[in-house]
Amino acid sequence: MKNKDIKKRAEHRIKIILGQTKGILKAIEEDKYCINILNQSLSIQESLKSLDALLLENHINTCVKKNINKKSSESEKTIKELIKIYKLSRKNN
Numbered sequence: 001m002k003n004k005d006i007k008k009r010a011e012h013r014i015k016i017i018l019g020q021t022k023g024i025l026k027a028i029e030e031d032k033y034c035i036n037i038l039n040q041s042l043s044i045q046e047s048l049k050s051l052d053a054l055l056l057e058n059h060i061n062t063c064v065k066k067n068i069n070k071k072s073s074e075s076e077k078t079i080k081e082l083i084k085i086y087k088l089s090r091k092n093n
Contacts, residue, residue, distance in 0.1 A: 020040060
């Protein structure tokens with residue numbers, strides 16, 4: 001990750017997600033109300049989507065911009081990667 005601001009933001013978000021995950025584990029261990037645990041799980045999923053968007057934005061602004069205009073296998077590889085990510089994201093909706 002070349003952009004230091006994006007890297008700091010990504011690190012911050014993943015630390016929040018780790019804290020949320022630890023919270024779910026504690027709630028499960030303490031037999032907390034299922035709906036509360038599910039709400040926390042859904043919150044983590046939204047946090048992950050936000051992290052994914054940040055990472056994708058960074059990738060587009062760095063690697064994709066650099067590779068897309070090349071007349072080489074790098075351009076084709078970049079396009080295939082984006083299509084693969086798009087397909088994976090559609091499975092999760």
